[in-house]
Amino acid sequence: MIYDMAPMEGITTYIYRTTFAKYYGGITHYYTPFLASMNLSSRERNDVLPEHNTGITVIPQILSNKPDEFLAISKTLKDYGYDMVNLNLGCPSGTVVSKHRGSGFLAVPDELDLFLSEIFEKCPLKISIKTRLGIQDEAEWETILKIYEKYPLAELIIHTRLQKDFYKLPARPHLFQAAHRLGIPLCYNGDIDSADALCQVTHTDTSIDRVMLGRGLIADPELIEVFQGNAPRDKERLRQFLATLCERYISEMGGGDRNTLYKMKELWVYMGAHFPDGERYVKKIKKASRLSEYESALNTLFSTCEMK
Ligand SMILES: Cc1cc2nc3c(=O)[nH]c(=O)nc-3n(C[C@H](O)[C@H](O)[C@H](O)COP(=O)(O)O)c2cc1C
Known part of the structure; x- marks a missing residue:
């Protein structure tokens, strides 16, 4: 099984990716937000600079519906030494969708087709796509697949939701299989957050050999x-990982304590669930308005609570 790290805006920055690789690893491809x-922008440039991504395989992702824009960014990425780029056809946010970008591009299949025909003709890099299944209706998936079928995609990553499902409504894994006829590498994405969840997905489609984890x-x-049956539940490693992340955000991101605190708190939106006895300390972490408050709540959490 190949495990790839999902692009997550504001979270899977180069600082997060390379620190993750140092303490955990197991990831084949790291996608940029x-x-x-x-x-x-300078934030975007920093995120893809080769010297910021040493030791890991990174696939940069582009959100665009304009061929010139996509090609210009691809050219910069080629100059940085990348050989593959990923097109975002999944972002469900209202402001993106209303401009027919991200999953909003799926609402105008003819325009999408024209866009793909130009970028596949002119892009100097291999192109993979990260897609949703459609906007409103499962029936849209067939129309979308007919378009993808026309182009030499390096890979298709399928987040098995419609745009209208955002992130919370149940995924629709039964629609994944239809993409096999494209004869290209497929990667499954959506809600793989436990060994059971992975089993369910691979049970629905036994040929799945790549998954993207967010x-x-x-x-x-x-x-x-x-997943590999070996979960040490190593609190000390997690503590070190978070400490290194925090130090690197302070020294490399700029913007002072506030920005760093924002980054660290964002992680606890997701990580809190793994400390079932630590609800009150996780709440304190999320409420911290200074790094010192964050550190103190974190210390109490780690010294008094166990990880699930
Ligand atoms: C905060 C956040 C930011 C995200 N940013 C991106 C992004 O920049 N590009 C993208 O393709 N998907 C983005 N996604 C979607 C994830 O890559 C992934 O498709 C989604 O979370 C489903 O996978 P999961 O259930 O494993 O999290 C984002 C999701 C979240 C929650």
Whole structure:
């Protein structure tokens, strides 16, 4: 099984990815959160700079519906030494969708087809796609697959939800199989957050050999070890991982304590669930308004509570 790290805006930054690789690993491809500026903002540039991503295999992701923009970003990425780029056709957020970007591009299949025909003709890099199944209705999936079938996709990553499902409504794994006829590598994404969840997915389709992990992996960085039947529940390693992340955010991101605190608190939206006895300390972590408060709540959590 190949395990890839999902792109998560604001979370799976280069700092997170490389620190994760140092303490946990097990990931074959790390996807960047989407890049959306023709000339790359300084945050985006920092995220893809090769010297910020040493020792890991990174696939940058682009969110665009304009061929010129997609090609310009791809050219920069090629100059950085990348050989593959991923197109985001999954983002469900209202502001993105209303501009027919992300999963919103799936609402205008003819325009999507034209866009793909141009980028596949001119892009100097291999292109993979991360897609949802459609906007409103499962029947849209067939139309979308007919378009993908026309192009030499390097890989299709399928988040088995419609746009209208956002992140919470149940995934629709039964629709994954239809994509096999494309004859290209397929990767399953959506709600794989436990060994049971992985079993259910591979039971639905026994040929699945690549999965992309998002929220489940952020919640439990030992998740891949759990899949492999070896979950040490190593609190000290988690403590070190979080301490290194925090130090690196302070020294490499800029913006002072506030930005770092924001980044660390965002992780606890997901990680809290693995400390069932630690609810009150996790609450304190989320409420901290200074790094010192965060550190103190974290110390109490780690010294008094066990990980699930
Ligand atoms: C906070 C957040 C940020 C995300 N950012 C991106 C992104 O930049 N690009 C993308 O393709 N998907 C993004 N996603 C979607 C995830 O990559 C993934 O498809 C989704 O969370 C389902 O997988 P999971 O159930 O394993 O989390 C984001 C999801 C969340 C919750």
